[in-house]
Amino acid sequence: MSTARNPLGAQFATIVLQTLTGPPAFAFVPAISLSAFWFGGEIALVIVSCVMPILYLLAGGFRRTPAEEAEGSDGYAGLASRGHFGRQVDRVHARASQTGRQSALFVLTIEDLEKITATHGTAAALRVREQIGDRLLAAMRADDTVGALSDSQLAVCLSLVRYLDLESCIQMAGRMQSVAELPVSVDGVSVYVSVSVGFCQLARAPGDDGAAWLAAAATAAAEAVSRGPSAMRGYSDSMRRQTQIRSALRDDVEQALESGEIKPWFQPQISTDTGLISGFEALARWSHPTRGLILPAEFLPVVEAAGKLERLAEVVMYHAFAAVKAWDSAGVSVPQVGVNFDGAELKNPQLINKIEWELDRFDLSPERLSVEILETVVTSEPDDMITRNVIALGELGCRIDLDDFGTGHASIASIRRFSVSRIKIDRSFVMKADRDPEQQRMISAILTMAERLNVETLAEGVESVGEHVLLAQLGCHHVQGYGIARPMPFEETLDWIVSHNAKLEDTPRIMEGRSR
Numbered sequence: 001m002s003t004a005r006n007p008l009g010a011q012f013a014t015i016v017l018q019t020l021t022g023p024p025a026f027a028f029v030p031a032i033s034l035s036a037f038w039f040g041g042e043i044a045l046v047i048v049s050c051v052m053p054i055l056y057l058l059a060g061g062f063r064r065t066p067a068e069e070a071e072g073s074d075g076y077a078g079l080a081s082r083g084h085f086g087r088q089v090d091r092v093h094a095r096a097s098q099t100g101r102q103s104a105l106f107v108l109t110i111e112d113l114e115k116i117t118a119t120h121g122t123a124a125a126l127r128v129r130e131q132i133g134d135r136l137l138a139a140m141r142a143d144d145t146v147g148a149l150s151d152s153q154l155a156v157c158l159s160l161v162r163y164l165d166l167e168s169c170i171q172m173a174g175r176m177q178s179v180a181e182l183p184v185s186v187d188g189v190s191v192y193v194s195v196s197v198g199f200c201q202l203a204r205a206p207g208d209d210g211a212a213w214l215a216a217a218a219t220a221a222a223e224a225v226s227r228g229p230s231a232m233r234g235y236s237d238s239m240r241r242q243t244q245i246r247s248a249l250r251d252d253v254e255q256a257l258e259s260g261e262i263k264p265w266f267q268p269q270i271s272t273d274t275g276l277i278s279g280f281e282a283l284a285r286w287s288h289p290t291r292g293l294i295l296p297a298e299f300l301p302v303v304e305a306a307g308k309l310e311r312l313a314e315v316v317m318y319h320a321f322a323a324v325k326a327w328d329s330a331g332v333s334v335p336q337v338g339v340n341f342d343g344a345e346l347k348n349p350q351l352i353n354k355i356e357w358e359l360d361r362f363d364l365s366p367e368r369l370s371v372e373i374l375e376t377v378v379t380s381e382p383d384d385m386i387t388r389n390v391i392a393l394g395e396l397g398c399r400i401d402l403d404d405f406g407t408g409h410a411s412i413a414s415i416r417r418f419s420v421s422r423i424k425i426d427r428s429f430v431m432k433a434d435r436d437p438e439q440q441r442m443i444s445a446i447l448t449m450a451e452r453l454n455v456e457t458l459a460e461g462v463e464s465v466g467e468h469v470l471l472a473q474l475g476c477h478h479v480q481g482y483g484i485a486r487p488m489p490f491e492e493t494l495d496w497i498v499s500h501n502a503k504l505e506d507t508p509r510i511m512e513g514r515s516r
Contacts, residue, residue, distance in 0.1 A: 433470055
């Protein structure tokens with residue numbers, strides 16, 4: 001029976017091979033040499049001395065063992081592979097437990113690597129990562145370990161020190177970030193990247209092994225990316241609780257979508273000319289039976305991880321159309337409802353058919369739907385399907401709102417190509433605009449461009465009367481924000497509409513002429 005089919009035989013052969021080709025083989029060298037000289041004299045000794053290295057080479061004595069291979073780099077000079085880095089983290093963790101010394105783990109995420117690959121090619125992205133790895137190696141001490149966790153993540157494990165506080169870790173994270181974000185020359189072009197850093201002090205690490213410590217640093221890195229670009233976050237117990245909550249929510253999300261726990265709340269948009277309601281934006285909210293109201297920033301990553309983004313869009317659109325129908329039945333005027341569509345949804349080849357079916361189902365005309373698209377979707381070189389869907393929605397008669405305008409550098413050509421009906425000025429430009437001349441100049445420039453393009457404007461994040469008045473004076477068509485009203489469940493919208501319209505009726509009107 002062959003060794004390939006005999007586990008015991010294979011194990012015995014492996015042991016023999018390791019014995020003959022590993023360090024134990026050197027224990028037999030004196031005995032073999034002495035025996036050769038005893039029985040064959042000097043000639044036999046010379047022959048044995050020549051033959052033994054050849055046999056050792058043929059037996060694979062100079063090959064690296066699998067364990068040694070795993071200890072090597074990941075193909076980038078000086079960077080430890082993920083496996084080797086993990087083992088080094090285990091060793092540092094164990095030594096720290098024995099000596100009482102301190103350490104910290106840092107995980108750096110290169111946030112723009114996919115974009116660099118798409119723009120400059122895979123070789124350029126590889127060059128960027130190599131350069132960042134080389135810089136980290138040069139910046140760290142000789143006994144610190146720098147490793148590669150993935151194509152876009154590098155990690156640093158500090159060697160043990162007597163004292164290491166939070167401030168020191170923040171300073172080190174800042175230095176690593178500064179070094180990593182230096183421009184990289186690719187074919188004579190300077191390529192800039194943003195790098196987020198997450199870290200975990202050994203003293204704050206959960207669990208009792210290196211794997212838990214590394215997982216904590218990775219959690220901090222994920223939090224930094226979500227707060228980015230170029231953010232830094234240190235691991236805390238609240239992050240662990242947040243991770244546990246998200247894990248629990250992931251189990252609940254499917255049922256929540258089907259049971260009605262997740263549905264849209266509505267935030268009004270009003271005209272600055274007349275004060276009348278010009279629409280509502282549908283914003284997803286999760287009314288959890290035990291955790292209370294959960295905002296999108298917390299549950300959207302959970303929905304995405306569960307692969308339910310498309311189902312969420314269907315739920316929001318259904319309830320938004322139902323709300324429009326209910327407002328019509330109540331005899332109140334709400335011209336349109338805005339529904340957000342992200343890039344993944346816009347890639348759906350069946351999107352137009354689904355929207356047409358829902359409009360027919362509720363007997364609504366297409367212009368009652370405002371499709372809100374993030375400016376970053378327009379500026380990220382969308383694929384053909386996204387382009388076709390957005391153009392088809394415009395041709396269908398739906399309004400196209402370009403959301404968060406001013407943050408993604410959309411070109412005028414993109415605005416015209418997608419038949420944008422309205423641009424929504426990002427709240428970062430609106431904030432304190434009534435007191436900041438620079439903000440006013442930025443808003444004025446956006447409004448002038450929109451006027452030239454014959455595109456309507458809506459300012460988001462309006463929180464004060466001063467901001468509202470300024471925007472009206474500058475010529476912004478619509479406003480939305482906490483200064484007008486917070487998002488509310490549908491059940492509260494009818495009362496709010498009645499109250500708002502009543503205020504308009506009580507507003508004194510300027511007499512256009514004097515009666516004779």
